[in-house]
Amino acid sequence: MNKFYFSINDFCIFISCIFIWNSGVLGLRCHCDFHCPDDHENFTCITKYKCFATVEMEEGTDKMERKYGCMPPEHEGGMFQCRTKDVQYEIPMKVECCNDEDLCNEALEPMLPEEEVKTYIKKISAPTNTNNNVDHTNGIALVISVTVCAMLLVIAVTYFYLRYRQITSKRRQDSERKVFILNGTSRVESVGELLDTTGTGSGVPRLHQRTIAKELKFHQEIGSGRFATVYKGRWRDQYVAIKVVKPYDEKSWQRELEIFQTAYMCHENILGFIASDIMDNTANQEIQRLIITDYQPYGSLYDFLLAHSFDYRILFRLAYSAISGLSYIHRVVTGSREKPAIAHRDITSKNILVKENLQCCIGDLGLAIKYDSENNDISFNDNPRLPSVRYMSPEILQKPDLICYTFETYQKADIYAFGLVLWEITRRYEVAGYPEEYQLPFSQYVGDSPTLKEMYDVVILNKISLKLPVRYEHDQHGKVLVKLMNECWHYSPLARLTALYVKKTLQKSLQDQDSEESVGSSTGTASTGVT
Numbered sequence: 158m159n160k161f162y163f164s165i166n167d168f169c170i171f172i173s174c175i176f177i178w179n180s181g182v183l184g185l186r187c188h189c190d191f192h193c194p195d196d197h198e199n200f201t202c203i204t205k206y207k208c209f210a211t212v213e214m215e216e217g218t219d220k221m222e223r224k225y226g227c228m229p230p231e232h233e234g235g236m237f238q239c240r241t242k243d244v245q246y247e248i249p250m251k252v253e254c255c256n257d258e259d260l261c262n263e264a265l266e267p268m269l270p271e272e273e274v275k276t277y278i279k280k281i282s283a284p285t286n287t288n289n290n291v292d293h294t295n296g297i298a299l300v301i302s303v304t305v306c307a308m309l310l311v312i313a314v315t316y317f318y319l320r321y322r323q324i325t326s327k328r329r330q331d332s333e334r335k336v337f338i339l340n341g342t343s344r345v346e347s348v349g350e351l352l353d354t355t356g357t358g359s360g361v362p363r364l365h366q367r368t369i370a371k372e373l374k375f376h377q378e379i380g381s382g383r384f385a386t387v388y389k390g391r392w393r394d395q396y397v398a399i400k401v402v403k404p405y406d407e408k409s410w411q412r413e414l415e416i417f418q419t420a421y422m423c424h425e426n427i428l429g430f431i432a433s434d435i436m437d438n439t440a441n442q443e444i445q446r447l448i449i450t451d452y453q454p455y456g457s458l459y460d461f462l463l464a465h466s467f468d469y470r471i472l473f474r475l476a477y478s479a480i481s482g483l484s485y486i487h488r489v490v491t492g493s494r495e496k497p498a499i500a501h502r503d504i505t506s507k508n509i510l511v512k513e514n515l516q517c518c519i520g521d522l523g524l525a526i527k528y529d530s531e532n533n534d535i536s537f538n539d540n541p542r543l544p545s546v547r548y549m550s551p552e553i554l555q556k557p558d559l560i561c562y563t564f565e566t567y568q569k570a571d572i573y574a575f576g577l578v579l580w581e582i583t584r585r586y587e588v589a590g591y592p593e594e595y596q597l598p599f600s601q602y603v604g605d606s607p608t609l610k611e612m613y614d615v616v617i618l619n620k621i622s623l624k625l626p627v628r629y630e631h632d633q634h635g636k637v638l639v640k641l642m643n644e645c646w647h648y649s650p651l652a653r654l655t656a657l658y659v660k661k662t663l664q665k666s667l668q669d670q671d672s673e674e675s676v677g678s679s680t681g682t683a684s685t686g687v688t
């Protein structure tokens with residue numbers, strides 16, 4: 158009997174050890190709300206650290222909002238956040254963490270101190286005090302006060318008028334001495350009205366005495382097209398890219414600012430927006446509209462592919478990061494403000510930038526459109542400019558009129574264009590030790606600037622599709638990209654893949670590569686490189 162008793166105890170201990178080991182390997186499962194990752198299941202997420210629950214006041218209101226999710230590891234700030242439950246924030250908030258069991262944060266109910274809540278509500282209310290007690294016995298004092306104020310007002314107006322004339326005269330003198338050299342012509346440094354210098358996407362105009370244009374230093378030209386010229390410049394202590402939009406493309410400038418200022422448009426694979434400005438060009442008697450963004454030293458994906466070939470690791474890094482940016486643009490992000498679904502409408506290798514870490518980011522959002530799901534409405538801005546004809550999908554080539562299609566059709570057109578970009582990237586992948594020479598899509602059949610009719614004949618009438626050498630189809634990495642691109646540029650929009658599906662497929666390929674590299678590193682065969 159004692160022997161059997163010890164066997165049962167041993168078995169229980171064994172089961173407990175397995176449970177504890179699994180918890181450590183698989184991580185802690187937490188309830189999530191407002192902070193769920195893309196791959197969450199049934200509003201749960203997995204963390205190696207702790208679950209958290211927060212309660213905070215909604216900014217500018219007297220309402221409270223509760224959030225749940227997974228706290229990041231200690232080295233990413235998780236420990237610090239969990240230890241700040243007694244910290245007082247400008248907007249009242251409390252955080253509680255736990256890690257004693259799965260979904261433990263469902264039971265957490267952090268509470269805001271009543272005193273903090275009352276103080277915050279009193280602060281945002283800011284009642285206007287009125288004083289209706291008028292002393293009618295002070296008529297003489299009132300007359301004197303009004304007279305003095307009127308005199309001060311006249312003096313102030315006179316002063317500011319004279320000051321204005323003095324500043325105007327000084328600017329005119331400075332303009333004769335201080336110029337920017339842009340594209341071989343003298344461009345006068347001038348004052349513009351700054352629309353937004355925060356990069357937060359708030360979309361609220363701000364006026365500043367010193368504008369961004371006054372602080373910019375233009376260096377060399379790094380790109381030029383029909384609708385804009387891009388310069389490398391310097392603002393304060395950082396290099397920036399300065400996009401100078403042509404005067405006849407004002408609509409694209411306005412739309413690009415609107416898209417950049419959309420809520421939650423901050424993503425590592427979308428070009429980082431810094432500011433916008435307007436400045437006068439007295440040499441040509443025209444206004445220059447500027448968009449200032451992060452500077453990417455490798456330039457566009459087109460420039461990168463012209464100059465470099467690479468192995469399969471860089472191949473998948475470029476493809477995955479590019480589709481990650483497009484997938485984020487396409488998706489809806491909910492929160493205190495909603496990011497709507499967006500269609501880019503001009504995906505090309507020249508509108509994708511390559512960052513220093515060899516990841517791609519999507520730029521040039523001047524033709525993008527937004528979809529209002531609540532009102533079933535697509536936001537067009539009457540821009541007559543057409544997307545790049547070379548990358549137009551068959552349905553858009555047949556009828557390029559903007560209002561002819563559903564919003565999903567434009568997103569599927571993005572996927573078609575991305576398939577062509579995949580073809581460009583894959584050609585530079587070194588299979589059997591050498592890559593293919595760089596080519597633009599359909600360059601064998603049309604010139605550098607094809608017309609609508611030329612592309613219509615190639616894609617619609619002759620149904621010409623792009624091919625890769627057979628060696629790519631037999632390569633274990635190349636065939637993944639070949640299969641994806643064929644499904645992206647399918648003639649029927651309904652048969653094309655979604656951006657999210659392409660992203661998940663490439664993500665799995667990257668994970669498989671990580672497994673191969675871990676095995677290769679143990680045998681000393683792992684290598685990587687860009688030529």
